[in-house]
Every structure is written in structure tokens, then in C-alpha cells.
Amino acid sequence: MTALRDVSFTAPTGEITCLLGSSGCGKSTLLNLAAGLLDVQHGSVLVGGDVLAQPGDNPPPEARPVGLVFQDGALFPHMTIAGNIGFGLPRENRGEVDGWLERVGLSGLGARYPHELSGGQQQRAALARAMAPGPKVLLMDEPFASVDIVLRRRLRRDCRVLLREQGTTTVMVTHDPEEALDVGDRIAVMEEGRIVQFGTPDDLHERPATASVGAIFGGAQVMVASREGDALRTPLGLWPVTCVAGELPDAAALDLLIHAETLDCEPDAEGLWVRDVHPLGVASRVLLRNGSGEEMTVQTTSPVAEGSRYRVVPRIGSVRAFAHQ
Structure with missing residues (x-):
């Protein structure tokens, strides 16, 4: 089975690129190839012009300059929030944890454990943990799907502001067109393993390449x-x-x-x-x-x-x- 077909795109430096599509379109597969959770069988993944992965050369996730945020946060349950955020930092940089707690709105909660935080707070902690080591690329897979709709809107707004302030190049998977428009600087619309259109939210909303793209963004x-x-x-x-x-x-x-x-x-x-x-x-x-x-x-x-x-x-x-x- 072929999950992706002739997929090629560039996520601009410092911008948020959303991979948008329905279940089974290949968006999570594409993200997992970049993360090192799946091996590249054809083509290559590049970061900053350097080959990150290609057939026969697939470094594991921990050897890649990427940060990962999943749908459920995936925090270490036996570690405090401060411990989670500082996990990927060198010992001499552990003093940065308080700064990250403040950036994601968790000041004063560093001594708590994941089960003592709400779902939205856990996602904020997961975002801080992924960003703290300063990855070249942040990869996010449906990061807001596990929280309620009201909190989700605030969380994705705060997340976008933080990512833009830090200049973090980000690739995010979502199935929600509203979320892609709200967060993304660029959007890649995927169908059946292909990118059918790649552009800014304005491009896709005002100048859809196909009727299906127009239906996604215009409610038509x-x-x-x-x-x-x-x-x-x-x-x-x-x-x-x-x-x-x-x-x-x-x-x-x-x-x-x-x-x-x-x-x-x-x-x-x-x-x-x-x-x-x-x-x-x-x-x-x-x-x-x-x-x-x-x-x-x-x-x-x-x-x-x-x-x-x-x-x-x-x-x-x-x-x-x-x-x-």
C-alpha cells in the first residue's frame, strides 16, 4: 500500500505550516516520516538544506533536531512539570525552565505532576518541553484535539503567538479547517496521499484549486x-x-x-x-x-x-x- 504519492513542499523558516485533510489522507504519515517514527523509503527529508533522512539512512527521533507534540501531550507521569520541561535541556540550562513555565502560562505550577493539571495545561507543558531545547523544527500532531472547543480556541491562539514570537518553524497536522485557518501561515491540503493545494489561508479560501478545496474552506x-x-x-x-x-x-x-x-x-x-x-x-x-x-x-x-x-x-x-x- 502506498500512503504518499509524489509529495513535495517546503515549510518556510519561522512559519507555521498546517497539513490538513481527512483521516487516511497521509498527513500523519508525512509528519511521522519527518519525525523519524517511520522510515523514508523514497525521496528525502531536508532541514535547512541538509538531508535529514533518506532510504537507508533514517536516524531515530532522538538524533533529529526536531521537537514533537502529540495529541495527548505524552508527559512523563512520574516527573513534575518542571522536570518534564527541563528533560531535554543540558544541566547548565535548567535555569531556563522557569522562563518556559511563564511563556506558556504555567508560572507557579512547576512542582505539580501531570495528573494535577487540566488537559489544556498539560498541552502547554508538552509544548514547552518540545520547544525548550531549541529544535530546528517543531512537529505537532493534532495538538489541540483532546481539549474542549472553548479552551481549544484560546490554546491555539496562545500557541500561535508563542511560536511566532520564538520564530519556531512548525509543521502541524490537523483535520479541522477552522484550526488550519486560525493557526497556519501556510496550509497543505491533502487528499489520498497527495497535496492538492499549498498556499496561504487567503489563497485557499479565495482561490481554491479544486471544488473540494473550496468546499473545505468556504462551507460550500x-x-x-x-x-x-x-x-x-x-x-x-x-x-x-x-x-x-x-x-x-x-x-x-x-x-x-x-x-x-x-x-x-x-x-x-x-x-x-x-x-x-x-x-x-x-x-x-x-x-x-x-x-x-x-x-x-x-x-x-x-x-x-x-x-x-x-x-x-x-x-x-x-x-x-x-x-x-
Whole structure:
């Protein structure tokens, strides 16, 4: 089984690069190759232009200039927080521990043990332990996934500020698009072992390379269509080509990127069935289904009755079209 295919990217010095994708896309495999937890079988891993690992030459993690932070922190339970943070420091540098406790918001907690700290505090300690020895690269695998959503937002904000202040080159794995946008300076979107797009958060949000990337960051829906004269044949009926923004790709099949708030519902006895209407205040989110079971969500301010039938109409220039992947 091939986990990664022709993957190549550069994590800029001093920046945070996020590897984003669903489970099984290869993001953790890529991180583990850099960390030395897996052996490189093809290609190479470089740090600062120097080869770190290649086939037949795979130094163990402890011999690499990298720091590691895992989902659960993985602190030594028999050591105090100060002991954990100072673990990778030379004896003459142990005085730096208090400074790291302060940087991660754990001042006065150095004498405590991991089980005496909250999940968020444990992750802060794990971050300090990984950064204290001054690694050339910090590798983080889903570092905020084990804490609740409110704490997670604060933790990742504080983490980003600290990493940027210290100028630490960081590669972080996440499956959460919001987290990647919130933390990353660059994002590599991965699908099926490949990087489908690499760029800044603004690049990916405003100029997605594929419909699937656009759906990840814009909260849009993807629908397959085909050209039929001056119209697009979609599972929801014929749509005018004027609904597409920009040029229409020269492809037999198209992926349409559609935002719920750019669609309108018009009563139609032969239209789609309304399955659910969910009020959102000023507007309502409406779920419709056609006879083949395909669904589309529309966000509208017009009154829509559950159980009724409607035609879905896109607004002019509201849809992005890509060659079908």
C-alpha cells in the first residue's frame, strides 16, 4: 500500500505550516516520516538544506533536531512539570525552565505532576518541553484535539503567538479547517496521499484549486454537472451557464461549487421535496431532495413550507466551476 504519492513542499523558516485533510489522507504519515517514527523509503527529508533522512539512512527521533507534540501531550507521569520541561535541556540550562513555565502560562505550577493539571495545561507543558531545547523544527500532531472547543480556541491562539514570537518553524497536522485557518501561515491540503493545494489561508479560501478545496474552506456544496448547450445539466435540473462566475472549464464533466446563501427557492409542483426547514433567525436553512435521493441545502429569507416542492435557482455569477476530479 502506498500512503504518499509524489509529495513535495517546503515549510518556510519561522512559519507555521498546517497539513490538513481527512483521516487516511497521509498527513500523519508525512509528519511521522519527518519525525523519524517511520522510515523514508523514497525521496528525502531536508532541514535547512541538509538531508535529514533518506532510504537507508533514517536516524531515530532522538538524533533529529526536531521537537514533537502529540495529541495527548505524552508527559512523563512520574516527573513534575518542571522536570518534564527541563528533560531535554543540558544541566547548565535548567535555569531556563522557569522562563518556559511563564511563556506558556504555567508560572507557579512547576512542582505539580501531570495528573494535577487540566488537559489544556498539560498541552502547554508538552509544548514547552518540545520547544525548550531549541529544535530546528517543531512537529505537532493534532495538538489541540483532546481539549474542549472553548479552551481549544484560546490554546491555539496562545500557541500561535508563542511560536511566532520564538520564530519556531512548525509543521502541524490537523483535520479541522477552522484550526488550519486560525493557526497556519501556510496550509497543505491533502487528499489520498497527495497535496492538492499549498498556499496561504487567503489563497485557499479565495482561490481554491479544486471544488473540494473550496468546499473545505468556504462551507460550500459540490455538485457534478455537464454542459448542455447554453445550460448546465445538474441533478437539480437545468441551470443557465450565466450562474457560473468566470470562464467555464473545457471539460465534459464539471464540479460546481455552490453556496447555500446564493440559491433561491421557487414553488414548482415538479420540483424538489423539502425535507427540513431550520430557522436561523433572519433566514432559514432548507434541505431539499430530488427523486434520486440527492440533496441540496438552501439558505433563504423567503417562507418555505416543509413537505412542499420547490425548484432551486442559482443567482447569476454565484457558482464556481472546476473540471471534474
